[in-house]
Amino acid sequence: MSPYDPSAYPPFAVTVDLVVLTVRRHALCALVVRRGEQPFQGRWALPGGFVRGDEDLSAAAARELAEETGLCAHDPADPGAGNGAHLEQLATYGDPKRDPRMRVVSVAHLVLAPDLPAPRAGGDANSARWAPIDELLAASDEAAAGLAFDHARILADGVERARSKIEYSSLATAFCPPAFTVGELRRVYEAVWGVALDPRNFHRKVTGTPGFLVPAGGTTTRQGGRPAQLFRAGGATLLNPPMLRPEV
Amino acid sequence: MSPYDPSAYPPFAVTVDLVVLTVRRHALCALVVRRGEQPFQGRWALPGGFVRGDEDLSAAAARELAEETGLCAHDPADPGAGNGAHLEQLATYGDPKRDPRMRVVSVAHLVLAPDLPAPRAGGDANSARWAPIDELLAASDEAAAGLAFDHARILADGVERARSKIEYSSLATAFCPPAFTVGELRRVYEAVWGVALDPRNFHRKVTGTPGFLVPAGGTTTRQGGRPAQLFRAGGATLLNPPMLRPEV
DNA sequence: ATCATAGTCGTCTGCCTGACGATAAACAGA
DNA sequence: TCTGTTTATCGTCAGGCAGACGACTATGAT
Numbered sequence: 001m002s003p004y005d006p007s008a009y010p011p012f013a014v015t016v017d018l019v020v021l022t023v024r025r026h027a028l029c030a031l032v033v034r035r036g037e038q039p040f041q042g043r044w045a046l047p048g049g050f051v052r053g054d055e056d057l058s059a060a061a062a063r064e065l066a067e068e069t070g071l072c073a074h075d076p077a078d079p080g081a082g083n084g085a086h087l088e089q090l091a092t093y094g095d096p097k098r099d100p101r102m103r104v105v106s107v108a109h110l111v112l113a114p115d116l117p118a119p120r121a122g123g124d125a126n127s128a129r130w131a132p133i134d135e136l137l138a139a140s141d142e143a144a145a146g147l148a149f150d151h152a153r154i155l156a157d158g159v160e161r162a163r164s165k166i167e168y169s170s171l172a173t174a175f176c177p178p179a180f181t182v183g184e185l186r187r188v189y190e191a192v193w194g195v196a197l198d199p200r201n202f203h204r205k206v207t208g209t210p211g212f213l214v215p216a217g218g219t220t221t222r223q224g225g226r227p228a229q230l231f232r233a234g235g236a237t238l239l240n241p242p243m244l245r246p247e248v
Numbered sequence: 249m250s251p252y253d254p255s256a257y258p259p260f261a262v263t264v265d266l267v268v269l270t271v272r273r274h275a276l277c278a279l280v281v282r283r284g285e286q287p288f289q290g291r292w293a294l295p296g297g298f299v300r301g302d303e304d305l306s307a308a309a310a311r312e313l314a315e316e317t318g319l320c321a322h323d324p325a326d327p328g329a330g331n332g333a334h335l336e337q338l339a340t341y342g343d344p345k346r347d348p349r350m351r352v353v354s355v356a357h358l359v360l361a362p363d364l365p366a367p368r369a370g371g372d373a374n375s376a377r378w379a380p381i382d383e384l385l386a387a388s389d390e391a392a393a394g395l396a397f398d399h400a401r402i403l404a405d406g407v408e409r410a411r412s413k414i415e416y417s418s419l420a421t422a423f424c425p426p427a428f429t430v431g432e433l434r435r436v437y438e439a440v441w442g443v444a445l446d447p448r449n450f451h452r453k454v455t456g457t458p459g460f461l462v463p464a465g466g467t468t469t470r471q472g473g474r475p476a477q478l479f480r481a482g483g484a485t486l487l488n489p490p491m492l493r494p495e496v
Numbered sequence: 497a498t499c500a501t502a503g504t505c506g507t508c509t510g511c512c513t514g515a516c517g518a519t520a521a522a523c524a525g526a
Numbered sequence: 527t528c529t530g531t532t533t534a535t536c537g538t539c540a541g542g543c544a545g546a547c548g549a550c551t552a553t554g555a556t
Contacts (some may be wrong), residue, residue, distance in 0.1 A: 010301035011259035014342070014353050048494050053258035053351065057342040092355050094305040105262050105353070154425040183533070189270070195470065201515065203535065225523040225533025241512075363531095431502065449545065451504065473502025474552040492544070 013104045016061045017048035017151065017176050019090060019158030020069065022130065023175045023191045028162075030155055031069065032147065040102055040148035044131070046155065049108065056148075061087060061109040068128060071113055085157040085176035090158050109160045112174035133159055137184050143162040149220035163192055168242040170212055173233035179216040181228035182206055205243060209238030261352045262310045263295035265399065267338060267406030268317065268359040270378065271439045273476045276410075277378040278403055280395065281318065287348055288396035291448055292379070294403065295460060296354065309335060309357040319361055333361035334422035338406050346398050358406045359421040406480035411440055416490040418460055421481035427464040430454055443494050452493060459484030 020031035030046040046067040051060040062073040065087065068152030087109055094105040138154060139145040146152050166172040166189065173180070175188045186202045206212055211234040219227035251361040268279035268292030280292040295316040310321040313335065335357055340430045342353040385404060387393040394400050414420040414437065421428070423436045454460055459482040469473035 009261050009298045012299075012353075014260045014262070027423050035486050050257045051260075051342070054344050056344060057340060057353070058533075089339055090339055092305060094355070095300070097306060105260075105299075105305070105355075107342065107353075145552085172455045181534085198514070198516085200516080200536080205513085207535095221522065223533065224523070224552090226535080228534055244513075246514095312506085315532075427511080429503085446545070446547085447503075448547080452506095453505095453544085469500065469502090469553060472554065474504085476503055494545095 001151070005132050007034055010103065013102060015048055015104055015106045016051060016057060016064055017046045017093075017154060018061060018064055018111055019046060019104045019108060019110045019155055020065065020071075020085075020113060021133075021158065021175075022051070022113045022115050023188050024115050024130055026154070026187060027134070028131045028159070028191050028194075030133050030159075031128060032131050032136065033068065033128045034207060035148055043146075044136075045129070045148035046108075046151045051107075057107050058087065058089065058109070061089075061107075063179055065111055066241045069116065070110070070134075071116070073111065085111050086171060087111050090154070090161060093150055093154060094098075095150065106154075108154045108158065108180075110161055112162060112171060114175055120154060152158070165210050166192060166243065167245055168239050170233060172237060176233075178233050179218075179230045181220060183223055183228055185213075185231075189243070193245055209236070209239060210234075212239065223240045252288060252381060258351065259317060259482070260301045261350060263296055263352055263354045264312055265341075265354045265356045265402055266309060266316070266359055267356060267403055268313065268333075268361060269381075269406065269410055270361045270363050270422075271436050272304045272363050272378055272484060273379045274439050276407070276434060276439050278381050278384060279376060280379050280384065281316065281376045283396055289432055290485060291394075291396045292384075293396035294356075295376070297479075299355075305355050306335065309355075309359075311335075312389075313359055317361070317364065319359070319364070321359065326365060327417075333359050334419060335359050336407060338402070341398055341402060343398065352406070354402075356402045356406065358409055360410060360419060360478060362423055362425050371439065371461045401434075411493075414440060414491065415493055416487050418485055418487060424481075427466075427478045427480050429471070431471055431476055433461075433479075437491070441493055445494070457484070458482075460487065 018031070022029055022031075029245075031047060033041050033047050035045050045241050047064060048065075049060070051057060055063070057130055061138075065071050065085070067072050071085045073087035090108040090110040092105060092107045096103060098104065102167045120226050133155065136147060139147075145153065162171075171190070172185060175192075176184055181232065183199065183201050185206060186197055186199060189202070190197055213231040214234045216230040216232045220230055221227045266279070270277055270279075281293060281295050283289055283291050283293050295312060297308075297312050297315075303311070311332070313319050313321050313391040318334045321335035338356040338358040340355045341492060344351060346352065346354070381403065384395060385400065385407075388394075393405065410419075419431060420436045420440070421427060423440075424432055431447065432445060432449050433454060434445055437450070440446055461479040462482045464480045466478050468478055469475045
């Protein structure tokens, strides 16, 4: 074998696909776009696109994200605040038959975003929408109803990553607006995990973990009931001990 | 933008790189090979190679692993036993300048293997060896002594993955021979984490976690001292509650 | 025989979590 | 205005688990 001989290796197309998750109306939702061309024309798919020749993988993911949603992703390395969503690499999918036309290797990325206004259909998609992940993954069993390509698998992997990562990191705050209440954060956990948590124990846990939350001043009654204190995400990124996910 | 138009996307080379870890003489070691050609000729690098045109990414990783070490990787999905090492995808590295000659996207994989006889130098490598990771990562600061390309970064990511994954999974057994003692398993944790663990509390923890270890029958005095019971890995893959890594 | 080495079983204490009672502060409607 | 509903927040208590460490066991080496 002759490594690095340009004529000896087969050419690949490299794309990024995005699993963009948010919490809307107490449900975990993913951004999907409708495909405008073959194959899988008219079917829903994860947003994504080709990596450019001089572009890093994370830069390509951030660019696609901006094109589809207008969100400005902030790299975990750079904690620049603003309305930036969390972006991280998820996994890479390269089955030779995953695209019927040619050999495509897709580097999937995971984005966690606060609830947004309606997504804007940009780029090459006919339309875009937030779909509850239950709906998307349930439909993946039926032949013609599920997501295009291997996107159901990618979505499932992304959801599983998000579910496990909020256990031991403060990443759940990425689903929240800049200032939020303990109750709003709890509803994020409940939506992502699909369980009910005890409000009192949750409150004790998050307020008792140093660096997780810092008071933002002021209160809100967005949710009705007694006014709740506003917080913003503290500097801590790791939760130790972790938040325990209740048994099924 | 015209997606999936073959003339519109730049061609990439796709490779797999391997972070192969083992525990030798109470130290965490990685497999490195000496580069036989430019660039970085004569420097140490992670083993790896090009993905073939009809080959899945994990298949390419398993093939490279067999070529370099003779190890038969078993996919996490398929728990076929034997002398198979654990193999999982780690992350993908695609900086446009990571290879000075052309655009190469590398899908790194992580392999956890029991201690092996001397590695066989196969394929395109002049030679191969097990190197303590402390040594490899310490040298990465100096200009000409560290690993080739961005392999120091990839190795660091792989080591970090291994360190965190043995906390909440039974993956540490992948570093052990088919039958092993509690003390041998403890020395794996100590080598990977670089800490000392209390033998009594460790024994209580691993024998008290259902499904982690099953008695293999018989005892051994490999390590001197009182004979120790032999175990093999139980069916459980997740450790709940996790093994706690002591503070630094 | 004595020592060194490793393995295994127990005990105790402190921390954290789950379960749940109680109170506080808002709003809606009678 | 009073009452019920909703949500937030503080407290209490028991059980589980981990860290610290004592005690005993079973081998090989000197």
